[in-house]
Amino acid sequence: MASQTHTLPLLPYAYDALEPVISKQIMELHHQKHHQTYINNLNAALSAQASATASNDVPTLIALQQKLRFNGGGHINHSLFWKNLTPPGTPGNDLGGAPTLRQAIVSRWGSQEAFFKAFGAELLGLQGSGWGWLVSKGGPKGRLEIITTKDQDPVNGPDVPVFGVDMWEHAYYLQYLNNKADYVEGIWKIINWAEAEKRYTAGVENPLKL
Amino acid sequence: MAALLSNSARVALRSGASATSKAGAAGLTFARGKATLPDLSYDYGALEPSISGKIMEIHHKNHHNTYVTSYNNTLEQLQEAQAKGDIAAQIALKPAVNFHGGGHLNHSLFWENLAPKSAGGGEPPSGALSKAIDTTYGGFGEFQSKMNAALASIQGSGWAWLVKDKQTGQIGIRTYANQDPVVGQFEPLLGIDAWEHAYYLQYQNRKVEYFSAIWDVINWKTVEKRFA
Numbered sequence: 001m002a003s004q005t006h007t008l009p010l011l012p013y014a015y016d017a018l019e020p021v022i023s024k025q026i027m028e029l030h031h032q033k034h035h036q037t038y039i040n041n042l043n044a045a046l047s048a049q050a051s052a053t054a055s056n057d058v059p060t061l062i063a064l065q066q067k068l069r070f071n072g073g074g075h076i077n078h079s080l081f082w083k084n085l086t087p088p089g090t091p092g093n094d095l096g097g098a099p100t101l102r103q104a105i106v107s108r109w110g111s112q113e114a115f116f117k118a119f120g121a122e123l124l125g126l127q128g129s130g131w132g133w134l135v136s137k138g139g140p141k142g143r144l145e146i147i148t149t150k151d152q153d154p155v156n157g158p159d160v161p162v163f164g165v166d167m168w169e170h171a172y173y174l175q176y177l178n179n180k181a182d183y184v185e186g187i188w189k190i191i192n193w194a195e196a197e198k199r200y201t202a203g204v205e206n207p208l209k210l
Numbered sequence: 211m212a213a214l215l216s217n218s219a220r221v222a223l224r225s226g227a228s229a230t231s232k233a234g235a236a237g238l239t240f241a242r243g244k245a246t247l248p249d250l251s252y253d254y255g256a257l258e259p260s261i262s263g264k265i266m267e268i269h270h271k272n273h274h275n276t277y278v279t280s281y282n283n284t285l286e287q288l289q290e291a292q293a294k295g296d297i298a299a300q301i302a303l304k305p306a307v308n309f310h311g312g313g314h315l316n317h318s319l320f321w322e323n324l325a326p327k328s329a330g331g332g333e334p335p336s337g338a339l340s341k342a343i344d345t346t347y348g349g350f351g352e353f354q355s356k357m358n359a360a361l362a363s364i365q366g367s368g369w370a371w372l373v374k375d376k377q378t379g380q381i382g383i384r385t386y387a388n389q390d391p392v393v394g395q396f397e398p399l400l401g402i403d404a405w406e407h408a409y410y411l412q413y414q415n416r417k418v419e420y421f422s423a424i425w426d427v428i429n430w431k432t433v434e435k436r437f438a
Contacts, residue, residue, distance in 0.1 A: 033415040070365045127309045128388030129366035129406075151366035169367075169406035170415065178272040178407065 005043045017087040021186040038074030073152035079207040084163035086192035098197035129168045136160040140203040163196045256326035260423040262412045277313030312389035325429035335430040339437045358421045372400040400433045
């Protein structure tokens with residue numbers, strides 16, 4: 001049985017560093033409570049899976065798949081999300097620092113503004129909990145697409161999640177209440193374009209590597 | 211007494227609804243063919259401490275109202291598509307009808323199956339429904355535990371319902387994703403909203419506390435009527 005368990009990754013910035021776009025209170029709860037719960041449940045599911053594998057208990061293995069998908073997805077998605085955000089006004093937040101990605105966005109959507117608009121519309125059209133993603137199809141430097149995934153479904157490989165935006169209500173509700181359009185508009189001030197450029201050009205390593 | 215104090219927003223909603231409103235199917239109200247936001251039969255603060263007044267106000271005036279508005283917009287587009295005989299457009303509108311129409315239905319049923327303690331909220335079921343719960347679950351407490359477990363198991367946004375199976379007349383617990391309404395084989399008896407907006411301002415990530423507190427404001431009289 002695996003002795004290693006997944007642990008909560010540290011944020012690359014302080015809890016209040018994304019203000020005024022995302023409040024300190026939201027970041028604390030989101031990281032310390034929500035993300036931690038996905039990790040706890042993932043570790044429990046993995047441990048149950050190890051036991052079921054050892055005893056060749058196939059029905060239990062099958063029953064565990066959705067728990068793994070949901071909680072493993074939650075851990076992957078949040079781990080990617082924290083890294084693709086950066087405090088407003090920092091160098092990483094400058095789209096000019098992501099020349100390859102910027103070029104690809106402009107050639108796909110005509111302009112940055114048209115892309116922001118299309119991405120925002122996709123986020124606001126989500127029915128229920130889920131995520132909005134910019135993905136590079138098939139691997140790094142692929143065709144760019146805006147997709148949404150429901151609940152905690154992760155982006156499926158080989159597509160590369162260039163960046164993701166959490167559209168669960170817990171990601172914005174304490175600050176924006178039902179005005180999710182304001183959250184979506186503000187998110188551009190904290191997207192980490194340097195990280196997005198890296199993912200677009202070189203892909204993403206397993207974000208949960210133990 | 212708090213229950214006697216009329217909330218000004220509620221009064222405004224009432225006068226705004228005017229005499230053109232009439233009760234439609236499933237208790238929904240319509241004015242000139244449009245769905246309208248139903249009035250609550252209690253004040254926003256009346257479900258405290260189980261559900262805060264602020265949550266109730268935003269949930270009713272903003273969230274529910276957005277479903278009503280979006281449903282009416284969808285309906286307009288649907289009528290246009292029907293007038294043109296555009297079948298593809300009618301099919302494409304199906305998810306929007308389900309989501310916004312479902313949101314309107316679910317919330318309308320939800321408000322009615324809640325009540326302040328002073329109006330009988332939390333008083334356990336009686337009669338035939340109580341018997342059905344005992345037979346099916348072995349007791350009211352066991353039923354509540356099962357319902358709470360169903361609520362806690364929802365992955366994402368959704369609802370848990372006590373339903374009646376139209377084929378067998380038996381009751382059961384079912385969960386529904388997002389705003390999927392209880393239709394078809396099952397009839398909705400009691401719904402509990404497990405979207406984060408239903409509890410987050412008060413309970414944050416401690417949703418289990420919300421699921422346990424809501425029993426104090428369940429209006430079993432309404433549930434009994436739906437079951438009968």
